[in-house]
Amino acid sequence: MQTKRTIFGNKGLPYLLLAPQLAVTIIFFLWPAAQAVRQSFLREDAFGLSSSFVGLRNYTRLFDNPEYLNAIKVTVVFSISTVVLALGVSLILALAVDRMIRSGRAYTTLLVWPYAVAPAVAGILWWFIFNPTIGIMPYILENLFGYDWNHSLTPNDAMILVVVAAAWKQISYNFLFFVAGLQSIPTSLREAAAIDGAGPVKRFWTITLPLLSPTTFFLLVVNVVYTLFETFAVIDATTEGGPAQATNILVYKVFRDGFVGLDFGSSAAQSVILMGLVIVLTVIQFRFVERRVTY
Amino acid sequence: MVENQRWLDYLAHAVLICGVLLVAFPVYIAVIASTHEPSAFVTGTIPLLPGANVVDSYAGVFEGGVSSQMSVPIGVMLQNSMIMALAIAFGKIVISILSAFAIVYFRFPFRVLAFWMIFITLMLPVEVRIVPTFEVISNLNMLNSYTGLTVPLMASATATFLFRQVFLTIPDELMEAARIDGAGPMKFFRDILLPMSQTNIAALFVILFIYGWNQYLWPILVTTDDSYQTIVAGIKRMADVVDSEPNWNYIMSVTVLAMLPPVLVVIFMQRLFVKGLVDSEK
Numbered sequence: 224m225q226t227k228r229t230i231f232g233n234k235g236l237p238y239l240l241l242a243p244q245l246a247v248t249i250i251f252f253l254w255p256a257a258q259a260v261r262q263s264f265l266r267e268d269a270f271g272l273s274s275s276f277v278g279l280r281n282y283t284r285l286f287d288n289p290e291y292l293n294a295i296k297v298t299v300v301f302s303i304s305t306v307v308l309a310l311g312v313s314l315i316l317a318l319a320v321d322r323m324i325r326s327g328r329a330y331t332t333l334l335v336w337p338y339a340v341a342p343a344v345a346g347i348l349w350w351f352i353f354n355p356t357i358g359i360m361p362y363i364l365e366n367l368f369g370y371d372w373n374h375s376l377t378p379n380d381a382m383i384l385v386v387v388a389a390a391w392k393q394i395s396y397n398f399l400f401f402v403a404g405l406q407s408i409p410t411s412l413r414e415a416a417a418i419d420g421a422g423p424v425k426r427f428w429t430i431t432l433p434l435l436s437p438t439t440f441f442l443l444v445v446n447v448v449y450t451l452f453e454t455f456a457v458i459d460a461t462t463e464g465g466p467a468q469a470t471n472i473l474v475y476k477v478f479r480d481g482f483v484g485l486d487f488g489s490s491a492a493q494s495v496i497l498m499g500l501v502i503v504l505t506v507i508q509f510r511f512v513e514r515r516v517t518y
Numbered sequence: 519m520v521e522n523q524r525w526l527d528y529l530a531h532a533v534l535i536c537g538v539l540l541v542a543f544p545v546y547i548a549v550i551a552s553t554h555e556p557s558a559f560v561t562g563t564i565p566l567l568p569g570a571n572v573v574d575s576y577a578g579v580f581e582g583g584v585s586s587q588m589s590v591p592i593g594v595m596l597q598n599s600m601i602m603a604l605a606i607a608f609g610k611i612v613i614s615i616l617s618a619f620a621i622v623y624f625r626f627p628f629r630v631l632a633f634w635m636i637f638i639t640l641m642l643p644v645e646v647r648i649v650p651t652f653e654v655i656s657n658l659n660m661l662n663s664y665t666g667l668t669v670p671l672m673a674s675a676t677a678t679f680l681f682r683q684v685f686l687t688i689p690d691e692l693m694e695a696a697r698i699d700g701a702g703p704m705k706f707f708r709d710i711l712l713p714m715s716q717t718n719i720a721a722l723f724v725i726l727f728i729y730g731w732n733q734y735l736w737p738i739l740v741t742t743d744d745s746y747q748t749i750v751a752g753i754k755r756m757a758d759v760v761d762s763e764p765n766w767n768y769i770m771s772v773t774v775l776a777m778l779p780p781v782l783v784v785i786f787m788q789r790l791f792v793k794g795l796v797d798s799e800k
Contacts (some may be wrong), residue, residue, distance in 0.1 A: 341732035
């Protein structure tokens with residue numbers, strides 16, 4: 224690992240400098256993670272007085288549990304819809320800003336600020352707009368399409384609500400990175416294609432999109448992580464996993480099973496599975512970042 | 519600009535205007551709702567034009583005790599959020615810059631191990647270790663305290679990597695010159711490294727402030743006492759009793775107040791914000 228050509232010779236000082244960071248890491252990250260792994264092999268009795276080793280039982284029970292399988296399905300649907308919506312809208316906006324010469328900055332300012340809105344607040348905002356009795360969207364849907372919106376009863380409506388809220392919050396982040404990615408594509412390439420007679424649509428598919436793929440891939444990973452974990456707040460502030468488990472994503476289930484259901488073994492096993500997922504995603508992200516640096 | 523096609527320009531403007539409206543729409547609705555009296559929400563749809571109840575709505579939430587929906591005045595929650603956001607941002611920066619300094623400018627046993635231990639924190643977001651982390655906090659008697667709210671969130675791999683990257687680009691000659699002039703490590707850190715990383719610190723501070731302010735799961739776990747409630751986590755509690763008596767104007771006033779500080783930070787420090795965002799993702 225890289226250091227400087229010359230270094231300071233102190234023996235104790237570096238440990239002292241690292242101490243606060245490592246203390247927080249060990250006490251609040253590594254220790255609880257180890258506890259989660261340990262608990263995932265144990266089963267506590269109803270009063271939390273004794274626990275016994277049950278091997279992989281907590282895991283096998285999970286995969287036999289229709290509720291957990293449903294949570295996996297819900298998570299996949301939620302993640303894919305949110306990521307596609309958030310990436311799609313922000314790419315279109317970034318392409319439009321990329322054409323602007325003078326007004327680009329002004330539009331950027333008007334588009335980036337939702338980054339600062341907390342996921343929980345984003346959830347509340349959309350929840351209000353979609354409120355079945357007084358919300359503006361159900362009113363429009365009913366009068367224009369004759370659709371009776373009710374996210375507290377209809378599973379699909381609830382899913383659409385959380386997807387819209389989660390994607391809305393993420394648009395500005397994706398937008399900024401897409402704009403940066405577009406600016407790094409050499410104009411000469413697009414000019415050459417234009418001279419060869421390629422129209423704007425063809426240029427987008429054959430030049431812009433392939434050259435943008437490192438950015439897109441990076442954003443894909445970041446957005447998947449976002450939908451898997453940070454959207455906890457969106458769900459908790461709006462649907463609370465309902466109706467009928469329709470928006471009960473994996474992270475939310477870990478929380479509910481642990482704090483409401485008090486099923487620690489199962490909650491811990493779910494935590495361990497999620498950790499595995501984050502590790503895989505982090506490795507993908509970092510291998511990719513390394514490649515981008517050597518570009 | 520590759521070619522000059524008017525219709526494409528118009529299309530781009532149209533797309534962007536739609537985008538700006540889409541992005542602003544929910545917030546506009548919230549601001550409008552906060553200016554009406556409670557009776558405006560009983561029937562029909564959400565009003566789309568401002569009402570005349572601004573003073574009452576906001577004064578109501580600042581006084582607290584609005585119709586069973588809030589036991590704590592909003593001022594206390596705002597103060598808690600501010601303490602939390604500032605403490606987390608400040609703490610993360612101090613902790614990370616010190617460890618980056620140790621990792622780059624010293625060579626000592628277990629250096630690589632320390633680096634990897636910091637790296638691993640990236641892979642353990644709060645959400646995946648909720649229950650055991652809660653147990654640790656309660657064993658340490660840190661529930662319902664500012665220490666519990668802030669300290670556990672202060673470890674940061676991204677900030678450490680960022681400062682490591684910054685230090686690696688600082689020329690070696692500076693450090694050699696400082697040593698020749700007889701400066702010890704801490705003097706070098708204070709007089710050369712800190713001033714040289716000023717912009718990075720400021721940019722990171724903006725990002726971390728927003729991160730700290732917007733925390734949701736953590737305050738819910740760690741606080742049961744209302745006097746430690748943060749505003750972002752508090753809205754949920756208000757909205758929960760909504761079914762009985764929807765005082766939407768108060769809920770939306772609180773929502774507006776909850777997003778105001780971080781949004782202002784982004785708007786007024788846009789350059790630093792963009793820099794911080796891009797830096798911390800590398």
